[in-house]
Amino acid sequence: MAAELIRGHLDLLVLSVVARGARHGYAIAEQLRLTSEGDFDIPEGTLYPALYRLEAGSLLTSEWTVVDGRRRRMYRLTRAGKRELARRTREWTSFADAVQRVVSKPARSQM
Amino acid sequence: MAAELIRGHLDLLVLSVVARGARHGYAIAEQLRLTSEGDFDIPEGTLYPALYRLEAGSLLTSEWTVVDGRRRRMYRLTRAGKRELARRTREWTSFADAVQRVVSKPARSQM
DNA sequence: TTATGATACCTAGAGTGTCTAGGTATGGCT
DNA sequence: AGCCATACCTAGACACTCTAGGTATCATAA
16 A cells, blocks of 8 residues: 555544544554554554644543553543544545546546 | 645546546646536646656656647646556555545444 | 736745654563 | 564654746636
């Protein structure tokens, strides 16, 4: 999967995963790899800054936890995050529909 | 439509439109607005550089024409452009499917 | 005749999200 | 002791898009 396609859509993916329950960064990346069947392999240098942006925008909150001696920063959706996820999901649908219309429109008026 | 969603997908859209027949830049933008029902309103400062990139990559060729006293640069697909369009169309489908799986996966394991 | 809007193209510079490539640290296994 | 998986962090580079300017033609209206 060409990675540059994800640009602009990563927030939707992250919000969607966190909406299924609180997750830490590493687990979010893992979940995305699994659910996308390997298509989305987000580098840490992409994912962590994205999480900070989402938290800075009050769409996520985080807290440190320790599991088996390793620290994890757990993220969960805020109320605004839930709203934003709903908005972005609708936006994705209309975007995907529009792309589909452009791509699948039959050829005509060859020159 | 949030414009930043288009990033990384513009080449596919442009190649798709030109595949329907030779077009000049202004007409490509117009066609995208029409087919997407207004969702894709590509600024000229985005579209023209994209066309130059595609031509530089040998996916499009162009030639100047004059219609009603106005010059137009007409673009058409090269053989490599047709191949690339096919590849990007498949890529789009798997991308869209993967996003859909992430977005629509039911919630579980709330914390 | 002048102004305006649509058509049609061009470009420099700024902005922004992602990636590369480095870093730290813990725990389990060999 | 070495290695891999887990887990997080960050600076700088990169690439695509947007903003905001520019030129020019033609049709229409004032």
